[in-house]
Amino acid sequence: MQGSSRWCGGAMALMLAWLCASGSAAAQVPATAPASAVPADDAQRDGYRYYQIGDLAAPRPAPTRAGMMLVGGGDWPREAFAWMIERAGHGRIVILRASGAAEAQNEFFRDLGGITAAQTLVFENRRAASDPRVLEIVRGADGIFIAGGDQSRYVRYWKGTPLARALDAHVRAGKPIGGTSAGLAILGAYAYGAMDGGSLVSQTALNDPTGPKLTLVDDFLHLPYLQRVITDSHFGKRDRLGRLIAFLARLSQDHRRSDLVGLGIDEYTALCIDAQGEGRVFSGNGGKVWLVRPSLRADVYAQGEPLSLRAVPVIGVGADSTLRMRDFKVERPAFSELYDVESGQLIRREPTA
Template identity: 45%
Template sequence: MHRPALLLALVLLASPARAEEPETPPEFYTFGDPAAPSPGRPSPGKPTPGLLLMGGGKRDRSALQWFFAHAGRGHVVIISASYGKDMGEEFFRTPDGPASVEVIVFHARSQSADPAILRKLARADAVFIAGGDQARYVRFWQGTEVARLLDAHVVSGKPLGGTSAGLAVLGEALYGAMDGNSITSPEALADPLGPGVTIERDFLHLVRLAGIITDSHFTQRDRLGRLFAFVAKAQALTGKPITGIGIDEDAALMVEADGTARLASPHRDGAAWIVDGSALRLSPQGAPLTANSVTVTLANAASTVHLPSARVENPAAIRRYEVRAGKLLLKP
């Protein structure tokens, strides 16, 4: 054996095997007593069905109080894959808030089989999905017992909510941001079939959000164009009509058991944007989106939205757009 090779072999034999990096354990934060009402708070009542679709940004207090009322002001569990402690404290400190809040922050897919975590989810009166990175939610929860429990939670008549990334994962189809980026409207319109428009399916199965894909931070981040692209690609993948719903920052759509929904927002121009996908058809991969007349209905606090049909009573506005070679244009 040559001297360099001999030295290398000796070094390898003398070096201990490199251990794999240990998995970051899940984080748990608790506010109040999950086993009993907190002092000075009303005794928890029976939860009632509801979905809270929040567009990111600040959480509207009236929408949170609606959610906590549907939770019977009982025990709320917040799930996340990046943060949540501050949100847990915010929820617990909200007037007429829940008796207790537990926060679970996941750091690996394997934790979705943790019996202690699953017990906490199973006994929750309400579950809320925090913002962050929806790609982690897809990777950690899709096809796991966590996803099954979320479906079962809603079927059992308990409320479920989500904000920002937590909103993104609630629809029948979802934008997963699986490439680690958050695609912009111009990029998505330029190639809706491209690898950057990462549409996922078969995550949650909520009856009131069947045939729907959602988006958040809507007006503030100019996301109408990308929602057009999401709807078009989701229709191509599912072979069925898809409606897009975009929620502005600080706004929330509160969905009752019968599917009627109304908007809460601290801003006069806060809105939910309903995109009718019937006029959206895809061009070949690499080609920009083109559409002649796409109807977009805006719902505000005076409107009533019916889900999953997405019919809007008393809309704030009805607009029609065309997409010409990947450019979004408002029609007169």
């Protein structure tokens, strides 16, 4: 047995390298092999890097089921990831990212466990989103996870490409998808693209919601129950309620809609949505999902002017709550608050006696 654990040396390594280079679906990495089992010269491909771990030829142990896992960033809430792995049929997870390397696949395979294999695609340009081998890997995934980083790269590299269409098709096929931080940001029908290269803070957004730093994107992914939604991550820790309200004010004006919804998700927290649109919160630190639904147009919305908007309801969705994504009703809310924005200042109304 000890000798077999070193099979990746010599001739077998050459055979594996040849199989990976040819794109053969029969290429395998033993379940105990490290992510670096993919030869270094094969990790770099045309416009992307590729890593794998586990047995790519192993059959999926159970059927897949639809589901979406929206993670607010930071540490991974393990219960949420176990939920996603179960919905992936304990099969093969494909991780998509535009920076980093094999960190997430190692965490899926080694720390969480219960999957047959994991593959990572690290995109370096837009051309890779049309690469036939990339699309083959994505189409063969039992579950897809979009890592954190810089969401502007996802927008530039993926929007309007065969990869974006493959992600929509993956979900339509009844297979789960998840994303954290930047990967969460692009799951909604609308997204903060961070196209200016920065990370917009709440006060800047409220001071001028028409400004060039507030870069919003639509018509990217088209996922069920998120057709009216814009998401935001690292929510409570980075004080992002103001900017999410500014996002919704901008979208309401640009699209002439009053039915849009914001979902802000705390760190170490996830909202998991099943095929029926029932959302549950999992958190390792008592974090919440913040449901923001302005029902009125802004009182003051003009170029270069601070935002004024009254009576914005904000509802907390906690571990004991249920969020019905069909109508955005919350059962057993963790909190219910009302906010005003007056000349760019966010003010929470005091509860009435």
